[in-house]
Amino acid sequence: MNHHTHLLEGTYNELLVTLSFLIAITAAYASFGLANRVKISRAKFIQFWLISGAFTLGIGIWSMHFIAMLAFHLPVDVSYNLWFVLLSILGAITGCYIGLYLIHKQKKSIKALIIAGSFMGAGIVFMHYLGMMAMEPIMISYDPFIVFLSILIAVAASNTALWLGFYSKLNEGKLTVFAKVICSTIMGIAIAGMHYTGMQAASFSGMSMSEHSNGFALNPIYLSVVIVFFIVCLFTAVFLTIFMDRRVQKQEVLKWAFFESALDAILVIDEKRHVLSLNYAAETLFSLKASDVIGSNVVKLLPFYEFSSLQDGRTEHSLLISNREVTVEITVMAVAIEETVEYMLYIRNMTQEREAEKNVD
CATH class of the missing domain: 3.30.450.20 (PAS domain)
Structure with missing residues (x-):
């Protein structure tokens, strides 16, 4: 069968691009807070906080990715293959969980950080390019060099997140809220940078309707509803983290007051x-x-x-x-x-x- 294709030029919605950055930053902030819970919680609660941290960061990165996808407008109607969308969510959460699990279980070292960061980065890369495959009826080709660059950015961003969350003073609760926002902003830019670098590597071509996948597809409107749901979950996690931080700080103040008096x-x-x-x-x-x-x-x-x-x-x-x-x-x-x-x-x-x-x- 001959493929009837032609190159497509896309444009970005600046408002949605900005929103994608904000979601990436919010996900980073929430994941740092949840990482702190892993370090100070009792053993029986560690798995709960590891899963919560992985879910929050993974869903945050996934939401950022698909908001950015919706921000990218092509001159054809685009839908998204449901199974590829679900697999991309699973990839993001799994990669983040493995990274958090390994960084928690291994002794602090550069080697442990790189291994954990590589697994987390692999999950993000898997999520991104599987999410790209979900686009229908679109064919995508890639520039290998830019793809490789996007992978390096994903691994570097993951290592940065794990270092900030587990090795830096941020995890010891010594940084102010302003400092946490700065660190989260750096991390958010790195996550978004990976996505937009990967998009830069892609060339899009139209596909005839006869070659369209027969799999169940999500209309962008329905996908938007799913993203909004996950964003609500993400912000709930952020507020929960802030609430717990305040409680811990109050307990620390009381404990320190008793200690000193x-x-x-x-x-x-x-x-x-x-x-x-x-x-x-x-x-x-x-x-x-x-x-x-x-x-x-x-x-x-x-x-x-x-x-x-x-x-x-x-x-x-x-x-x-x-x-x-x-x-x-x-x-x-x-x-x-x-x-x-x-x-x-x-x-x-x-x-x-x-x-x-x-x-x-």
Whole structure:
């Protein structure tokens, strides 16, 4: 059968192009927030947040892609093959899930980041070009070099998203909302850049109706309804993320207020006995600043420190601080955080009580 084709020139609707950028940015913002939930949640909730993050980012990227497709106007009526559309959604979500899963399960390293980012990028590329195949009755040919460039952009964008979500200070909650918006904007531009680079690689030709696919096709109006539904889901995820962030921040403020206002000295150390934090009472007791000991071994403060001897109940010890002998009572509490354990050392100054006891005797 001979194909009756002719090259088609397309134009873009600027309003929909702008909307596609905004959706990409929103998806990035929501996925970063959900990535934070993965890192601080209990083990039984990790899969829930991984799936939620993958769904949000995948659907956001997919919605951005098809909004951009609707923004691209060809001089023929275009519909979209339902099965290719569904497969493109599945590809986007699956790629994002594998990337999030791998980055969470593997130890932090450049190699782990590249592997996870490559899987996520592959999912985005699969989604994009399968979504292009859904266009009917259209034939598409590609410039191999620009296609390769679009793949590189997809992988780079995925690595950027994973780095921002899991390796950077963004994941530690240390950035302001404004900084999060900036990072999300960078990520959104990268995602959109991949799409429009892939579109630049494509040449479109018309196909005769006799060669039209017999598969079930979505009218652009129906596709728009589907996209609107997913956008509502996406923005719901964003608002949910913001709500949870505020709750976590309130809990952190309350926890920090308790930590700082405690009369007893408190040290937090990791499994390698490095000091993670200490409160004002500890600074006063040891006559130093927190910055002088954070990151150093706890033996700098407690030369007698032997975890095995401190682990059971309360123990009493004598310390020499600023040429003055101080009696302290130490209580150790283990706190499980994800796959690691931190220890809180409650240190009560018992010097006055012991001196009073000696005077009574």
